[in-house]
Amino acid sequence: MYRIGEFAEMTGLTKETLRYYAQIELLTPVFVEPRNKYSYYDNNSFLVARLLVYLRRFDFSIQEMLMVVHDRSLDELEEILKEKKVALRQQIVDTEAIISEIDGFLEMEE
Template sequence: MYKISDFSEMTGLSKETLRYYAEVKLLEPAYIDPTNNYRYYDDGSYFLAVLLVKLRRLGFTIQEMVGVMEDESFANLENLLIQKRKKIQMQIEDLHLQVEEIDDFLASGKEEVE
């Protein structure tokens, strides 16, 4: 079992984030000592924390992460990742179009000056 401070160092998640994740039922401590309310995490918690860190880096929202964690089989995780990938690709395409529009606008401004 790991105290919250040790678990925080292990996972890179701040103690505040761990408390918030417990509050929203995303990652609850394995054990809370009833005498002092200290939170303890176990190796299973570590696996889930690493997954949450990865999902957050991939742009998942808290609500999306809750959905993943509620589906303990992770059966839908692949579909969610595919959807997330498509969304990011669309954003990239939109950004490329914006860059082209900026370039066209800049070029038209230069033509008018000449």
């Protein structure tokens, strides 16, 4: 098992992030020492933590990450990522439309 500092270093998550994830039950330690409240993580926790790092990088919100970890099976991860790609592509289209509107507005001002 790994203490929180060691686990943070291994995963690329900060201790503060790990504490927050534990608080919202996104990634809970496998053991908390009752006397000193030290949190411990294991190898399975490492896999979930690395997944969360990628989900953050893929612009998943906390709610979306909770859904992936709790509400949907990790077996569905490929489908979830495909859905996210579609949503991100739509964001690009929407953003480009707003940029075009801004350009049109600026042209009216000239």
